[in-house]
Amino acid sequence: MIRYFTPEDIQNDNEYHKQLRAQTQESTGTPDDKEFTEQEIKNAVANMGHNKAPVEDGITSEIFKRVVDILPGYIKPIYNSCLRSGTFPTRWKKAKILPITKPGTESSEEVSKFRPISLLNVGGKVLEKVLINRINHRIFSQEFMNKNQYGFTPQKGTIDAAMEIKEIVKEGLAAGEVTALVSLDVKGAFDTAWWPGILKELRACGCPKNVYELTKSYFTQRTATLSTNSLRLERGISKGTQGVLLWPGFWNIQYNSLLNLNYMTRTKVVAYADDLLAIKGE
DSSP: OHHHSOOOOOHHHHHHHHHHHHHHHHHOOOOOOOOHHHHHHHHHHHHHEEEEOOOOTTTHHHHHHHHHHHOOOHHHHHHEEEEHTTTOOOGEEEEEEEEOTTTTOOOOSSSSGGGEEEEEOOHHHHHHHHHHHHHHHHHHHOOSSTTTTTTTOOOOOHHHHHHHHHHHHHHHHHHOOEEEEEEEEEEEHHOOHHHHHHHHHHHHHTTOHHHHHHHHHSSSSSEEEEEEOEEEEEEOOOOOOSOOTTHHHHHHHHHHHHHEEEEEEEEEEHHHHHHHEEEEEE
């Protein structure tokens, strides 16, 4: 079960992928971003739900919110120390997996019957939130994200994606063309995301050096544990991950390069997160 929930990044790379891995470990050479503000941290904490179960430290989001209210001057330096040093603390990279049976699969003996829910340290989730907010600000303020990505994108949704597809097909019909549509869906998308691919796109958008180094640290020494009444297993994570605040944004960043490919004439692609529709008119 834990092997299924934490797939490995098998490094049977070609020369391009080897070069890309090596490149993403180098410094970006870009200027540092400014430090996190007290308001950024408070906003990240305020958006956290009260009903999440705690991990080994026993700290709930409600407890963390009270600490931030009482000691804001103590909490902010912790997060800015992480940003300055480019270090995502190891204890904040440990996920506790709870397997939940999917409806209608109770009689199945396949491990795919379970949906994994990952519990993470509240302090780490706050750092994830302020980090992805900084990354998204960079991405969207520079219009780096392809306009045909409609998932996890501000002021866009499924209706906007559907209307875009409608207009493309309508144009084809008006021109007397036959329009072919091919729908693609990535199985276990967040679990299969390739970390060097995400870092490559961050470099391409001119990500600030300290934000990039913190993201790179986030991708190291990640682990997941799965427990039963008599057994506790821990396993390293080397690609993708479950149930974290960063991953909708990270997925879009990785998928962006696919949307930006030079396609054939009269070919367009529209994406909603990992769901992609390729449209070709003839």
